[in-house]
Amino acid sequence: MALLKWQIIFLTFLLYHLNDEVASEPIKRIVNGSNAVAKQFPYQTFLYTFKNYEWYATCGGVIISSRAVLTAAHCIADNAVAFIIFIGAVNLTDSLEPGQQRVIVKRSYVVVHPEWDEFQLINDIALIKLPVEVHFNEYVQPAKLPNPKHLYENEMGVVSGWGNTESSNTGSAILKYYVVGVLPLDECATILKELRGSASIVPQSYICLKPSDSSPCNGDSGGPLAIKNPDGHSTLLGLASFVVGACETNKPSVYTRVSSFLSWIKNHTDISG
Known part of the structure; x- marks a missing residue:
């Protein structure tokens, strides 16, 4: 006791x-994102x-x-x-x-x-x-887990977080978000190879975001890539893992594909189905 x-x-x-x-302390936030509002995420x-x-x-x-x-x-x-x-x-x-x-x-x-x-x-x-x-x-509501048989390639998702707005330590405490497409894995591998100058093997457990004028950055790690369902709920596709370059825009970002870990998640929670 x-x-x-x-x-x-x-x-x-x-x-x-x-x-x-x-x-x-100033909070870091997302590059070129829009301000979120209450109940949005x-x-x-x-x-x-x-x-x-x-x-x-x-x-x-x-x-x-x-x-x-x-x-x-x-x-x-x-x-x-x-x-x-x-x-x-x-x-x-x-x-x-x-x-x-x-x-x-x-x-x-x-x-x-x-x-x-x-x-x-x-x-x-x-x-x-x-x-x-x-x-x-x-x-406050939970995100749904994804369908393991669906790759969600070329679908539009939303990324949110409090990471840097640019490659600096300044930022805002307000949650940011932006809409982005899911990049097919073969295209992601090709782009990563060009950027890194070496053969990049992209495992199935990656889910990549299409290059855009917005990007996740420092402080966004672990945050969601999600899609909105017709019933109003959201499905979690990925967790922010790493970005190419120093939070640069127009380069792909790599997320952990949640559907690759459903068995592990269910083994450690009371989630079933």
């Missing part, structure tokens, strides 16, 4: 200092990481159930102590924003894919098990 009491005190201390830091989350006795604005994430959030594996630092998951937020600096929820999560609640390879940048996915159930409402 004493140990639990001290854990609660410690996590409360972390949250108190996070509120101070969020209010004073109810599945979107943001992670703050506590490590080395400091808070760091880290990555995006996606709600997939009342007790689970997906993000990128490279967002989870080995020396992380805890995370604050922002849910239902548009303005990260506004703790009184309608619909905004914040959940404290210890590092032990995070499952990183066992085959994550930081050098080859494959299997870049992690699952955060929430210690409490998220309250769903008009501001």
Whole structure:
């Protein structure tokens, strides 16, 4: 009981200092994106990481159930102590924003894919098990998991996040988004080969975005590529993994294809079907 009491005190201390830091530190955002509004992306989350006795604005994430959030594996630092998951937020600096929820999560609640390879940048996915159930409402809703038989090539999706607006450390606390097409894998491989100057093998677990005048950037990692369904809900296609160049536009961006990891996701959650 004493140990639990001290854990609660410690996590409360972390949250108190996070509120101070969020209010004073500029948040990075997406390159050439539009401002989002409340309820537009109810599945979107943001992670703050506590490590080395400091808070760091880290990555995006996606709600997939009342007790689970997906993000990128490279967002989870080995020396992380805890995370604050922002849910239902548009303005990260506004703790009184309608619909905004914040959940404290210890590092032990995070499952990183066992085959994550930081050098080859494959299997870049992690699952955060929430210690409490998220309250769903008009501001907060889970994204649906994708159809594993559908590649979604040439379909239009939407990317959202709080990453840089340009290759700098300045930005806004407001959620950004842009609409983009899904690039066929063979075309993605061709473009990556030209840009990197070497043969680029694009695994099936990648999903690439078509080059456009907008781009995800630092701070957008782990955030969603999603499509809107006729019923008004959204389906999660990918998680932001890496970009080619320094957040440059008109170059493809690479996401982790969520449909490649459905069995792994279901093994670690209560999601079925």
